[in-house]
Structures are given as structure tokens and as C-alpha cells.
Amino acid sequence: QVQLVESGGGLVQAGGSLRLSCAASGPTFSRYAMGWFRQAPGKEHEFVAAISWTGDRTLYADSVTGRFTISRVNGKNTVYLQMNSLKPEDTRVYYCAARIWSASRSSDEYGYWGQGTQVTVSS
Numbered sequence: 001q002v003q004l005v006e007s008g009g010g011l012v013q014a015g016g017s018l019r020l021s022c023a024a025s026g027p028t029f030s031r032y033a034m035g036w037f038r039q040a041p042g043k044e045h046e047f048v049a050a051i052s053w054t055g056d057r058t059l060y061a062d063s064v065t066g067r068f069t070i071s072r073v074n075g076k077n078t079v080y081l082q083m084n085s086l087k088p089e090d091t092r093v094y095y096c097a098a099r100i101w102s103a104s105r106s107s108d109e110y111g112y113w114g115q116g117t118q119v120t121v122s123s
Contacts, residue, residue, distance in 0.1 A: 002026040002098050002112050009094060009117030012086055016121070020081040022096030022114060030074040033103040035110055036081045038092035038119075045095065049081060050103035059103050064090075086121045093118050 008020040022034065035050035049070040050059040058070055067086075072079040079096060094117050097110035104110070 002029060002032060004096050004098060004112060004114035006094065006096050006114045006117040009119045011120045011122065014086060014088055014121055014123050016086050017082070017084045018086065018119060020083065020094055020096075020117060020119075022079045022081075024077045024079070024098065026077075029077040029098075031100060032098040032112075033101055034070075034072060034079040035097045035099070035103065035105075035107075036070060036079075036094060037097060037107055037110075038090075038094045039116070040092055045107040046092070047105045047107065048094070050105065051079065052103045053101055057103055059105055061105075083119070086119075088121045088123045091119060091121050 003025040005023050033053050036048040037045040039045050051070045055072050067084050069082040096114045098112040099110045
């Protein structure tokens with residue numbers, strides 16, 4: 001079992017950058033693929049990015065490709081989401097999630113979730 005805690009959200013102007021972190025507890029973090037999702041009020045989780053357990057495969061939503069980068073440091077039990085060129089439409093609550101082995105775009109396939117961190121981009 002793994003527990004996840006996100007940090008790094010906040011308020012930023014359009015065009016700015018933020019780096020989100022997700023710290024995981026548990027000795028088997030390196031076996032989990034990790035994903036970042038975001039959610040607007042009353043909406044379902046929207047896929048943002050995912051990374052395989054080895055870190056050699058990454059997936060991105062079209063809306064963030066070229067602006068966001070997902071990475072992980074297994075020795076620190078941490079996954080990151082570097083967000084550049086932020087836009088007002090990126091304003092959401094961002095969640096990290098974990099599943100065994102392979103990365104996926106589907107939120108239904110992730111069994112472990114953090115509590116979320118708010119990202120607000122002002123115009």
C-alpha cells in the first residue's frame with residue numbers, strides 16, 4: 001500500500017511556472033507507475049501526465065504536451081510535475097495517483113490517490 005501527499009500548488013500569473021511534488025510512503029514505490037490528474041469543480045478527473053515505474057516511459061495529455069514534464073526519483077519516493085507556460089485554463093486541483101507497474105491515462109486504473117493541491121493561474 002502507498003500513501004501520497006502532493007505539494008507545490010499555488011497562485012501564479014499566466015506564462016509562469018510551478019513544480020508540483022508528490023511524496024509517497026511505503027517501501028515499494030519503485031514498483032508503481034505514477035500519474036497526475038486534475039479536476040475542476042463538479043467535473044471528472046482529467047488526465048495530465050503519467051510515468052512508468054522505471055521512469056523510461058511517459059504519457060502526456062495533448063493540452064500539456066511541450067509545457068509540462070513528469071519525472072520521478074525513486075530513491076526519494078517522489079514524483080514531480082514541472083509546469084511551464086501556465087495558462088488560466090490550467091487552473092484546477094491537481095492530484096497524483098499510483099498504480100502497479102505500467103502507466104495509464106485512465107483514472108479508473110489508479111488505486112491510490114493523494115489529497116490534491118490547488119493550482120490557480122491568473123490572466
